[in-house]
Amino acid sequence: MPAARGVLSRLDATRRLLLRELSAFGAVGAVCFVLDLSLFSLLYTQAGVGAVLAKLVSTLVSTTVAFVGHRYVSFGRRARTGLRREYLLFWAVNGVTLLLGLAIVAFVRYPLGQESAWVLQAANLGSIAVGTVIRFLAYRSWVFPAAEGVPGPAAEGSPSRA
Known part of the structure; x- marks a missing residue:
């Protein structure tokens, strides 16, 4: 029975890791989604930047922030x-x-x-x-x-x- 307990323990650890990664992935994604929308709106409506350039900048910034968040938070326990x-x-x-x-x-x-x-x-x-x-x-x-x-x-x- 120790082998079965070991398998169950690994399955539980895998489930917990997957839930942690999914939760962090969703949180980082939500923050970056709001950042993208907010930055686009700020650039387009307040700074007078054209719509396409505003979208380009907001996408570049939010995607880079997403990379950092996913690298260090969502998947921070993985190999570099x-x-x-x-x-x-x-x-x-x-x-x-x-x-x-x-x-x-x-x-x-x-x-x-x-x-x-x-x-x-x-x-x-x-x-x-x-x-x-x-x-x-x-x-x-x-x-x-x-x-x-x-x-x-x-x-x-x-x-x-x-």
């Missing part, structure tokens, strides 16, 4: 594989999910011929949901991977690699 590598992969994953979101909205708008703001907003929300799942899984698997040879939950008490 190099700032440049992680940052480039982070941006690549975000670029892919952005293109996927654009493709979903464009598909609903053009081939399906939908012009309703409600339908397009539903497509937008659906693309955000799909992108969020993809980002979480990609960050966890590729951007901030678990230490090699050490299961994630067991590594909780050990320091992460620099």
Whole structure:
């Protein structure tokens, strides 16, 4: 029975780690979502910056803050594989999910011929949901991977690699 207890203990530790990472991922995402909207609004309505430039700046800032939050909070207990590598992969994953979101909205708008703001907003929300799942899984698997040879939950008490 000790082997069964060991398996159950590892499963429980894995579940707790996954819940902790999911919670932190959601919190960081929510903060960055508000930051993006607020910065865009501030730049566009108060600073007189054009809409496209305001969106570019707000996206760059909020995505960089998201990277820092995910690196040190959401996935802070994972191995460090190099700032440049992680940052480039982070941006690549975000670029892919952005293109996927654009493709979903464009598909609903053009081939399906939908012009309703409600339908397009539903497509937008659906693309955000799909992108969020993809980002979480990609960050966890590729951007901030678990230490090699050490299961994630067991590594909780050990320091992460620099």
